[in-house]
Amino acid sequence: MEQRHLGRTGLRVSRIGLGTLTWGRDTDQHDAADLLKTFWEAGGTLVDTADVYGDGESEYLLGQLMEGLVPRRDLVISTKAGSVPDPDRRFDGSRGHLLAALDGSLARLGTDYVDLWHVHAYDPGTPLEETLQALDIAVSSGRARYAGVSNFCGWQLAKAATWQLAAPGTRTRLASTQMEYSLLQRGVEREVLPAALDLGVGLLPSSPLGRGVLTGKYRQTTPPDSRGASEHLAPFVEPYLDDTARHIVDAVTTAADGLAVTPLQVALAWVRDRPGVAAPIVGARNAQQLTAALSVEALSLPDEICRALDDVSAPLHRYPDHDWSTL
Numbered sequence: 001m002e003q004r005h006l007g008r009t010g011l012r013v014s015r016i017g018l019g020t021l022t023w024g025r026d027t028d029q030h031d032a033a034d035l036l037k038t039f040w041e042a043g044g045t046l047v048d049t050a051d052v053y054g055d056g057e058s059e060y061l062l063g064q065l066m067e068g069l070v071p072r073r074d075l076v077i078s079t080k081a082g083s084v085p086d087p088d089r090r091f092d093g094s095r096g097h098l099l100a101a102l103d104g105s106l107a108r109l110g111t112d113y114v115d116l117w118h119v120h121a122y123d124p125g126t127p128l129e130e131t132l133q134a135l136d137i138a139v140s141s142g143r144a145r146y147a148g149v150s151n152f153c154g155w156q157l158a159k160a161a162t163w164q165l166a167a168p169g170t171r172t173r174l175a176s177t178q179m180e181y182s183l184l185q186r187g188v189e190r191e192v193l194p195a196a197l198d199l200g201v202g203l204l205p206s207s208p209l210g211r212g213v214l215t216g217k218y219r220q221t222t223p224p225d226s227r228g229a230s231e232h233l234a235p236f237v238e239p240y241l242d243d244t245a246r247h248i249v250d251a252v253t254t255a256a257d258g259l260a261v262t263p264l265q266v267a268l269a270w271v272r273d274r275p276g277v278a279a280p281i282v283g284a285r286n287a288q289q290l291t292a293a294l295s296v297e298a299l300s301l302p303d304e305i306c307r308a309l310d311d312v313s314a315p316l317h318r319y320p321d322h323d324w325s326t327l
Helices: 029-041 053-068 095-109 129-138 153-163 190-197 211-214 235-239 243-259 263-272 287-298 302-315
Strands: 003-005 013-014 017-019 046-048 076-081 114-119 144-150 175-178 203-204
Touching: 003 175, 017 029, 029 046, 029 053, 046 203, 053 095, 053 263, 076 095, 095 129, 095 144, 095 302, 114 129, 129 144, 129 153, 153 190, 190 203, 190 263, 190 287, 211 235, 211 243, 211 263, 235 243, 263 287
Parallel strands: 017 046, 046 076, 076 114, 114 144, 144 175, 175 203
Antiparallel strands: 003 013
């Protein structure tokens, strides 16, 4: 699998990442082992998790598999901290919480360091410089090799990345930002992606298949074994089952038919090759699904197909996102 630099850093990652959101909850140890081995054998390196996935079970399971299945040195392990199970405070970006959470992640993963550590979300209750100082401490102490953010809007990302660049050699530059991005969700193109491109921050798209909807499996009905039929994940899928999404999925399916490939391959190739994207994070349910996703390695979409998909999925961006002189 092709390797790409993550942002303006020396870290290289596979251009498809493996997501572990359901590990330890819906994905058991046997299926997780099959997924990790399939990914590794295909040349994949970037494995993404978080301290809250499965209440920590995702990290623990990944750590168990790294012991005997896949060499630690062959993987780029990315995890996140900052989400908390508190209805009054969803995110805690305080220095104390973040560093304690990182120590917990390292213990569950059974490793001395993570390759990439993200702040899971912006915390308005904590000064941003305090949150970012936790990243500096993590890297300077060797507990994380690189650092990034997740779910920061455009101004938040720009402020954070600029703050880190203001003291080179002292502060850790942001390597990445992880955000939802797909043909069904192009909101990052308004401000996040331009900021990331300008500041040298690599984009790691989550839900690159539109929460599974872009595979086309929901066109007629909801498969009983799908996330859309799952009690705790159905609300996650439901927003992308409207008429607007259906129109885009139809276009993806038409493109796939014309290229003799699958809708999954078309949707994933589109987001993988967008400017600024380092590696979409794919969360497959089993090794068969992952193999289907990894088969996109050999596919590059023709320019005319990309333009057609751009047009059919184009979000409505007006003032001040577009050049005023054209309005």
